[in-house]
Amino acid sequence: MSEVKFNDETLAVVHNLMRRYPEGRHKSALLPILHLAQAEFGGWLSPATMDYVASILNIKPVEVYEVASFYSMYNLNPVGKCMLEVCRTSSCWLRGADDVIRHIEKRLEIKVGETTADGMFSLKAVECLGSCGTAPMMQVGKDFHENLTLEKVDELLTQFTNEDKHSRYCDANTYRKN
Amino acid sequence: MGKKLLLQNDKIPGIDTYEVYRQHGGYSSVEKAFKMTSDEVVEEVKKSGLRGRGGAGFPTGMKWSFLAKPEGVPRYLVCNADESEPGTFKDRYLMQRHPHLLIEGMIAASYALGANTAYIYIRGEYFYIVNILEKAIEEAYTAGWLGDNIQGSGYSLNMYVHPGAGAYICGEETALLESLEGKRGNPRIKPPFPAVKGLYACPTVVNNVETIAAVVPILNMGGDEYAKIGIGKSTGTKLISASGHIKKPGVYEIELGLPVEEFIYSEEYCGGILNDKKLKAVVPGGSSVPILPAELSLKTPTGEPRLMSYESLSEVALLAVVCWDQAALL
Numbered sequence: 051m052s053e054v055k056f057n058d059e060t061l062a063v064v065h066n067l068m069r070r071y072p073e074g075r076h077k078s079a080l081l082p083i084l085h086l087a088q089a090e091f092g093g094w095l096s097p098a099t100m101d102y103v104a105s106i107l108n109i110k111p112v113e114v115y116e117v118a119s120f121y122s123m124y125n126l127n128p129v130g131k132c133m134l135e136v137c138r139t140s141s142c143w144l145r146g147a148d149d150v151i152r153h154i155e156k157r158l159e160i161k162v163g164e165t166t167a168d169g170m171f172s173l174k175a176v177e178c179l180g181s182c183g184t185a186p187m188m189q190v191g192k193d194f195h196e197n198l199t200l201e202k203v204d205e206l207l208t209q210f211t212n213e214d215k216h217s218r219y220c221d222a223n224t225y226r227k228n
Numbered sequence: 229m230g231k232k233l234l235l236q237n238d239k240i241p242g243i244d245t246y247e248v249y250r251q252h253g254g255y256s257s258v259e260k261a262f263k264m265t266s267d268e269v270v271e272e273v274k275k276s277g278l279r280g281r282g283g284a285g286f287p288t289g290m291k292w293s294f295l296a297k298p299e300g301v302p303r304y305l306v307c308n309a310d311e312s313e314p315g316t317f318k319d320r321y322l323m324q325r326h327p328h329l330l331i332e333g334m335i336a337a338s339y340a341l342g343a344n345t346a347y348i349y350i351r352g353e354y355f356y357i358v359n360i361l362e363k364a365i366e367e368a369y370t371a372g373w374l375g376d377n378i379q380g381s382g383y384s385l386n387m388y389v390h391p392g393a394g395a396y397i398c399g400e401e402t403a404l405l406e407s408l409e410g411k412r413g414n415p416r417i418k419p420p421f422p423a424v425k426g427l428y429a430c431p432t433v434v435n436n437v438e439t440i441a442a443v444v445p446i447l448n449m450g451g452d453e454y455a456k457i458g459i460g461k462s463t464g465t466k467l468i469s470a471s472g473h474i475k476k477p478g479v480y481e482i483e484l485g486l487p488v489e490e491f492i493y494s495e496e497y498c499g500g501i502l503n504d505k506k507l508k509a510v511v512p513g514g515s516s517v518p519i520l521p522a523e524l525s526l527k528t529p530t531g532e533p534r535l536m537s538y539e540s541l542s543e544v545a546l547l548a549v550v551c552w553d554q555a556a557l558l
């Protein structure tokens with residue numbers, strides 16, 4: 051396992067983020083930094099990654115674990131390259147979210163909460179993502195895929211497999227530079 | 229056509245960019261605010277009768293006037309963009325298409341409160357909107373609407389976007405503040421209220437995205453004029469997220485007091501029930517509130533038409549309407 055260290059570009063962003071909060075309050079940057087860490091270090095937060103983030107913020111590792119385990123967007127275990135997050139709340143359910151989930155389960159031969167054997171996909175069922183007017187929907191990284199049909203789901207899965215990329219919520223370019 | 233005060237420029241291409249936004253009168257409310265004292269701005273918002281658009285419907289001007297102002301202690305404005313109430317997507321719509329409207333409202337509000345730092349706490353799932361807001365904020369800095377001595381007014385403001393990370397409870401304002409401090413989003417015991425001890429134990433106002441955006445038309449037209457729109461103590465216009473079994477799901481701006489029936493069936497709004505089936509029930513505000521059967525959603529128990537106002541519906545109902553058709557419950 052290679053050493054856990056942000057690349058220079060991300061590190062510059064991390065230091066900028068810390069400056070967004072008043073003197074002595076840089077712990078505020080924990081959530082955005084954990085997002086960057088998850089994106090850069092394999093899509094999940096390993097203990098080594100969390101220790102590294104603690105060292106950057108000069109706080110105790112346990113403070114990071116405590117926070118990371120509270121929020122659902124942080125993965126504390128390895129996940130597939132591509133995380134499929136399907137909403138199953140009211141409006142999506144009314145518009146066929148269950149069919150979407152069943153279809154993905156069948157095609158990928160996994161259940162909700164599992165990862166494919168090749169490590170390509172993880173499937174997660176989530177609560178309302180604010181896409182109810184364009185239901186059903188799934189989030190993959192920061193992208194919202196809306197008005198889903200089973201054909202559209204198939205096309206997306208093929209596309210993700212071909213691209214073979216990690217899904218990410220954010221990267222160093224998400225934030226303004228100054 | 230109902231009156232539009234927030235989405236009147238919705239169809240204009242490029243309205244999300246600074247150039248186009250400014251050409252259409254953007255940032256004029258800030259120019260107006262700078263000609264007034266901060267207390268006069270608060271007074272204008274009081275006169276407007278504006279009530280919080282985040283669910284609880286608390287009068288915004290009153291909330292602002294409660295802000296403690298101890299000498300030498302910074303004050304904060306925090307925008308609640310957590311939008312986690314199921315069925316709600318109006319704030320997403322507003323931020324994605326009209327980022328400068330939010331930024332403009334944030335500047336005017338911060339000036340009124342005497343805050344020199346403002347944060348937009350946005351749910352982490354909306355990361356693509358973080359990109360949009362960061363870009364718009366950058367444009368606002370470049371054009372001199374943020375930073376030191378804004379437009380030569382002597383007033384300075386820095387504005388930052390802060391993503392959450394998936395936790396429904398962080399929509400509650402004290403949990404949100406905990407989260408913004410880099411902690412677990414556990415709600416605080418009130419009192420003290422954020423107006424006295426909020427972010428970093430400093431006086432803080434937390435307002436919803438739409439509440440802050442509404443400050444722009446209020447200052448532009450004047451609080452008294454704004455108060456003439458709507459019905460009774462439900463003044464102004466309101467964004468409603470409409471979804472479920474309707475012909476035209478989406479975000480609609482309505483004048484408060486519109487009958488629910490008109491909202492669901494008229495062509496201007498939801499366009500009726502999908503496949504012309506019978507309306508079975510309405511879930512006002514998503515899944516955390518009781519379901520209203522069709523009869524009770526269109527009429528009150530005494531048989532009066534039900535109106536879209538704070539008085540006639542539960543408050544959260546003014547966030548979202550989810551319609552179910554006959555078949556859905558079988």
Ligand SMILES: Cc1cc2nc3c(=O)[nH]c(=O)nc-3n(C[C@H](O)[C@H](O)[C@H](O)COP(=O)(O)O)c2cc1C
Pocket residue numbers: 279280281282283284285286288308309310311312313396397398399400401402434435436437439440
């Ligand atoms: C469980 C819970 C969730 C909430 N979620 C939100 C939310 O997602 N967005 C929001 O603006 N207000 C939410 N609120 C209300 C906030 O606590 C607060 O009243 C609001 O941000 C104040 O803004 P306003 O006066 O402009 O409406 C929530 C409240 C509770 C109790």
Ligand code: FES
Pocket residue numbers: 137138139140141142143177178179180181182183185187314315316
């Ligand atoms: S119910 Fe699925 S996005 Fe809102």
